[in-house]
Amino acid sequence: MRGHTLFNWIFAILASLVLLFIIAPLAGMFLNTSAGEMRMTAADPDVIRSVWYTLAIAFTATLLFAIGAVPLAWIMARRKFPLKNVVQGIIDLPVVLPHTAAGIALLGFISRDGFLGGAAQKAGILLVNNGAGIALAMAFVSLPFLINAARDGFAAVPERTEKAALMLGASQSRIFFTVSLPQAWRSVVSGFIMMFARGMSEFGAVVIIAYHPMIAPVLIYDRFNTYGLSAARPASIVFILVALFFFVLFRVLATERRQILRREDDATD
């Protein structure tokens, strides 16, 4: 029994140290920033513009790339094909690449001399130093979060329910939209939130593609370089609070949906 208690104490202390490591810098940042500084920064038009810009681009990038990422996730969960492991490795690649290296790779692809950049320029769209380029950089580094979460969600859907739908006369597309996706919905939403959160906090890849227009992480870096730590701190806090608000809001909405479904179930009992 005594050994058991000692075990609990050691684990509790180790766990607390890790939590403290996460909380302490954030708490220090809040404690070292005055209310006046916060008010001023929150009213700064550059800060407000960059925060909204970051949120809008990250959300749009997530939404647009979800159109292809969700089918890819379904294929990875349901289909067997040669070199599937290689494809999975490609999906995970952005997670292990240094983000500045990812930015450099992407820049080569979307600059005027690159394949996509050249094609976009012919259509009159400039991808570098532009919102579209920032969206691509955000998506590049954050896509694995959506694909992998959605893949796990689809893999957890009992295959028998899909076969049952087939037996009942459903087409492949109807099965996807009426059986697979509704059952994997939770994981897809969770992946969506993770991709959005990861995308809006991206700095390394974005700064290579577009220093301007400034998204919030670039603005914070710029304030730090130009004016020092005390100027970068309030901007960081504003961005963290806004990002947290949306992160929590999405989580709550997803939970709310689950609770509504559960209440409907209870009402039928």
Place this chain on the structure above:
Amino acid sequence: MLRTEQLCKRLDTFFLRDISLEVAQGDYYVLLGRSGAGKTQLLELICGLTPPDKGKIFLGDEDITRRRVQDRGIGLVFQDLALFPHYSVKDNIMYPLRIMKLPLRERIDRVQRAAEEMNITDLLLRKPENLSGGEKQRVALARTLVTQPRVLLLDEPMASVDASLKDSIRRMLRRLNRNGQTIVHVTHDFGEAISLASRVGVMHNGRIIQEGTPEEVFTHPVNRFVARYAGIKNFFRVTFVRSYNCCSCITDNRTKFKLPKGDYPSSGLLIIAAAEVLLSRQGAAGVQINNIHGVIEDIVPSPLGYEITVDAGDHFFADITRREMDEHKYVTGEPVIVSFRPESLRLVGDGEEKKEY
């Protein structure tokens, strides 16, 4: 109605080989076999979820071997039922009707009729996770039956049902069949087969090894495997001996049986139903021959009394009632005499035991 011709399919661990079966309109065909015999795979071949490597499937006069699953007119209820957990019972049953693009009025009518037939009208607004095994079974059946399948395939339909509810599911299935529904039912339980089937096919290692009415299959099993499935435990490999005025045989363990007069092959497999094995201390009244001395090895309670195992060189299994047990008070280790009439001995198959695959 439903006919398969020499269906073959190579699977991960074994082959389904030369499956030819015929199910007539209105038949209740039970495919009986142990887990892993290939029963479920055969159902998936018939309904098109898995394509065969070889062979053909006919429904009526039409060759449906390469037809799309959705267009075969075959309904399948999976062993795990595969209800859609995110839909209510009503929406589960409505699902195929929406695909059929039936008018809303007809859809509602069909759901209502199916719910009444399956006695689940009070469950229509519930979600599957709030249903018992028996209720889920009825919902899955209703969902398939609204499509009005020409053949209904059932994969182990009693597997998720409590013993107390099995009777009511059995009654429901019998009623469906009486109303003209052709059914192919897969099970590992020979009691289920006897109580429901108009025809039985016994599957073993990817083949159908015997087919016929339940009576034919269970009273004349083609081999030791089928006999064991039919609950017969007394079977003996014997060599037949013919003398001037009687027939007899001798087991591999040198136990000698007297047989009724007749033509016998040189060797074969004999079975005796446990209920026809008589047990006594002095020899059964009226049985002059086939009295074999042995020792009680085990006494096991059974639903109707006790099953007693006697070691007499060969092992004999005898079923006795509780009343007989109360009267004789047999105990393990006690010497007894096992008796049976020559007519109780049955030759398996045509004498030559068919190969057990």
